[in-house]
Amino acid sequence: MRTKKQIVSAHPQTRELTPLEYVILGFLAIKPQSGYDIINNFELGVYRASASTGSIYPVLKRLEKLELIGSTLEVVYETRPRKVYTLRPAGEQLLDEWLRRPPSMQEVIEEYDIAMHKFLVAEYRLSRAEVLEWLDAYEQVVTASLALRSAIIKATRGEGLSLHAQLINRAMEFEIDARLAWIKDSQARLRSTL
């Protein structure tokens, strides 16, 4: 009586890129570099503190097969040859589309690191006006997340929140206030250095 599962083929040629793949496109937009460079730049960046060889090298291979990036073998005597990757037009286009996409609720709540990486890369790919637009959209979603949280809390009212649950709600308020303050501050700085 077993029924076969309908597994939809993954369409590897046309599927949406994974976050890590977009992040790597972003690193290459900042500067053409090798897999080794990318791994070491992770600690300087804002997306994860580290990355493993087992994730970076396969991703670079995939992106190259998709013709989103290209590589040149940089051979210098007395050094191991390095494979330096560069963005190709199709990769630039896909990256820009990703950067311009307004942040989702999920990105604001659970993927803060991705949002910040986008902001970092945006300097090299978007115009000042587009960055300001993105910040406006980001601010709206942060404000909406506060409203969402309030709604959830109101829904549980009646049971009465425990002391620690109340304190955690304060933590979220502090966090959201800090982000809104940062947005205001950044908008002002970006406008003043036009």
Next chain:
Amino acid sequence: MRTKKQIVSAHPQTRELTPLEYVILGFLAIKPQSGYDIINNFELGVYRASASTGSIYPVLKRLEKLELIGSTLEVVYETRPRKVYTLRPAGEQLLDEWLRRPPSMQEVIEEYDIAMHKFLVAEYRLSRAEVLEWLDAYEQVVTASLALRSAIIKATRGEGLSLHAQLINRAMEFEIDARLAWIKDSQARLRSTL
């Protein structure tokens, strides 16, 4: 010329629990409940906004096999029977040990949700004095993370940070200030309601 990889057996009986397993122990410490309850309580909690059946039910099975939790089949007429799970002594002990463990740098930087879940559950398992100790330790790690970031920035000085990179550093300062303010606030409130 192939050499076999030395794969260390995973010792499933004695291995460290995964974060999700500890988180579920924590939910059961707050209140005995079913897998379905746990999934629905995720949005009220602070660890992830959602959880899938494919992760929760297998974890509950594993924890029961390890004798960390027990289940009673709650049969009420006119309702589907629910499997209500409860912490067993071994589970309580393991959970308490986890809650008392001072937060690591990784927990502060990348696993804020886990830290907050611990704080939520701590109300039900630790004494007020232990919670205050935990907050002290948490404060120290937050301060240390600020110092770590400063060190990394100083190391890259010379190249000169880009405008967006500077703004992101400000975002981190805002974030850390907010967390430190919350810690101070919470300590005061916890002390005043002894």
Next chain:
DNA sequence: ATCGTCATGTAACGTGTTACATGATTGT
């Protein structure tokens, strides 16, 4: 000599999600 760093890569594994199945009961 041996260690640390540069540099690229793969095999096995762990762990969570997606998408399914099942089936009863309650609301429209």
Next chain:
DNA sequence: ACAATCATGTAACACGTTACATGACGAT
């Protein structure tokens, strides 16, 4: 009748980490 909710569960998959291999160079 039909959808939504309650409630538990599994198979296939996606994605990243750990731990390995390889090999050359510079420093102690």
